[in-house]
Amino acid sequence: MAQLRRGALQYCVLALLSDEPRYAFDVVRDLGDVEGMVTSEGTIYPLLSRLRRDGLVATSWQESSAGPPRRYYELTAAGTAALDHFVTQWRTFSGAVDHLLAGRTA
Amino acid sequence: MTTAADVAVADYLDDLRDELVDLPADRRRELVREIEAHIGQARARLDDPFSEAEVRTLLERLGTPGEIADGARDEKDPAPAVPPSPPAPTGPSWREPAAIVLLLLGGFVVGIGWLVGLILLWWSPRWSVVDKLVGTFVLPGGLLSTVYFLGTGVTVEPCGSTCGPSTGETILFLVTAIAPVLTTMYLTFRLRAAR
Numbered sequence: 001m002a003q004l005r006r007g008a009l010q011y012c013v014l015a016l017l018s019d020e021p022r023y024a025f026d027v028v029r030d031l032g033d034v035e036g037m038v039t040s041e042g043t044i045y046p047l048l049s050r051l052r053r054d055g056l057v058a059t060s061w062q063e064s065s066a067g068p069p070r071r072y073y074e075l076t077a078a079g080t081a082a083l084d085h086f087v088t089q090w091r092t093f094s095g096a097v098d099h100l101l102a103g104r105t106a
Numbered sequence: 107m108t109t110a111a112d113v114a115v116a117d118y119l120d121d122l123r124d125e126l127v128d129l130p131a132d133r134r135r136e137l138v139r140e141i142e143a144h145i146g147q148a149r150a151r152l153d154d155p156f157s158e159a160e161v162r163t164l165l166e167r168l169g170t171p172g173e174i175a176d177g178a179r180d181e182k183d184p185a186p187a188v189p190p191s192p193p194a195p196t197g198p199s200w201r202e203p204a205a206i207v208l209l210l211l212g213g214f215v216v217g218i219g220w221l222v223g224l225i226l227l228w229w230s231p232r233w234s235v236v237d238k239l240v241g242t243f244v245l246p247g248g249l250l251s252t253v254y255f256l257g258t259g260v261t262v263e264p265c266g267s268t269c270g271p272s273t274g275e276t277i278l279f280l281v282t283a284i285a286p287v288l289t290t291m292y293l294t295f296r297l298r299a300a301r
Contacts, residue, residue, distance in 0.1 A: 040169020043177030067146035
């Protein structure tokens with residue numbers, strides 16, 4: 001389950017960035033607020049770093065009037081394509097799993 | 107003024123740096139900088155940014171430095187295409203000790219003991235080529251060469267007015283006696299170093 005969650009988590013991050021560029025902090029808080037998604041908010045930062053190295057997101061540091069500079073994240077074209085592909089695959093996959101598990105109470 | 111809450115944050119970031127030591131320096135700096143920014147933003151939203159209890163709750167939500175470090179190690183650059191290097195070949199464990207003993211003393215065992223030692227030496231994957239060359243040429247025959255050189259030294263040198271071993275003979279004897287012993291120690295040392 002940890003593997004499945006981890007695999008899906010990166011696309012949830014991409015989805016949260018799909019409408020507009022956002023601060024890492026807001027993305028992390030959004031994910032942390034969803035029950036069952038992440039237990040330690042800090043572990044999302046290494047994931048964001050990997051998405052940047054893979055070219056799926058682009059970043060820029062922005063000075064802040066209060067506190068240290070903040071990092072801004074936005075989806076790249078490759079990130080958008082990866083997200084679109086995953087959404088299609090996931091719909092099929094989750095539909096199939098739901099179908100096969102239908103009727104189980106546990 | 108430094109508050110208990112500031113100290114808690116500084117300790118947390120110190121622990122995180124410690125946990126990330128095995129990461130490349132630029133990755134470590136990037137991650138610490140982002141976590142630091144996160145803490146700054148999260149504190150700004152607290153009812154009391156200087157409340158130690160509130161700050162500690164915030165850090166708990168972030169996860170332990172160890173958990174973040176584990177996450178960072180899981181996100182190493184995708185290079186699973188390169189299979190992990192196979193464990194170092196070992197082979198039978200008697201081979202190397204037998205080679206060392208036979209190279210030193212094998213010359214006395216029906217003449218071919220040293221050759222058997224030589225084959226074992228070159229068969230073993232645990233010595234480098236340099237080690238094997240040292241084992242082969244310092245000295246061929248092992249201690250048998252010492253006895254051989256000693257014998258020829260005594261017979262070839264003319265016995266002059268001052269009979270007995272000359273300085274040259276003594277040096278030759280010492281060198282041929284010590285060299286095989288040094289080689290034995292060297293090969294044993296290299297074997298342990300390779301473990």
